[in-house]
Amino acid sequence: MTSESTKNREMHMFRVLNVPIDLVWEVWSKPEHISQWWGPSGFTNTIKTMEFKAEGDWIFIMHGPDGKNYPNHSIFKEIIPFKKIVFEHFNPHFITTVLFEAKGDKTEMDWTVVLDSEEILQAVIKNHNALEGLKQNGEKLQNYLSHKFNVS
Template identity: 50%
Template sequence: MEANKKSNSTAGRELLVSRLLNAPRELVWEIWTNPEHIANWWGPEGFSNTINTMDVKPGGEWNLVMHGPDGTDYKNKSIFREVIEPERIVYEHVSAPKFLATITFTEKGKQTLLEWHMLFETAEQFEQVVKTFKADEGLKQNVEKLAKFLDQFYQAKHAL
């Protein structure tokens, strides 16, 4: 029984970032699931995106190219595993590095608590992704860019 617990443990191979966003949950969901919006904020600082496919439904594909500030293109392919509007998205990043991401959107009055969990296949892979690609910092920057985009979008929408 004890050995079984160890093999199922996710300790040492997961990233979690949470952030209280100043926008209602339906708007956060829209900004997260609409390819026209996500292209504006996805990725770490300095990156831009080309969204080729984003079919937000179970089994749907998400193909994008992240364009790094140094001109390097990073192709990404994911498969949506679970989509419960406007509460939860689970996708499997099937291109390297492989991971399972779970994003939850919890309504907090007029705000939304976003919790973003990434589970890597192994602790070694997690360590390499964090050390080499600074995935922990990249995820924080990604959420920060989302928050800024939401603020601008929300202000512009309510200024009309």
């Protein structure tokens, strides 16, 4: 989803997940799964609301390893089953687009986060180690899939 107009204010991750797309979709679309893997290493989640549909609310609390709670609110903007999830997050404001493509028994996942400005991007990288957090989120997803569905 990179474009020249957003390149200086976005974070991006691409991963090949070692499971079929239907399993990847399941762990993205159901709160009982996403609560188990969402967020950087050491974080856990309490999902308050997850209306997995266009204009549906996603409200949850991330519990940090430092003992602090981090309330989150997003709205799903677009969902194309087995293809695309777009959500708008508030405070800080950003748009996340995750694209999925089936590749046999594997799934390609292309994850882009676009913030409102380069300054905000740099602040979340500096203050929250957001680039590393995005990478860890992808690793936690792969680990959850591996353990949940017994694949390597």
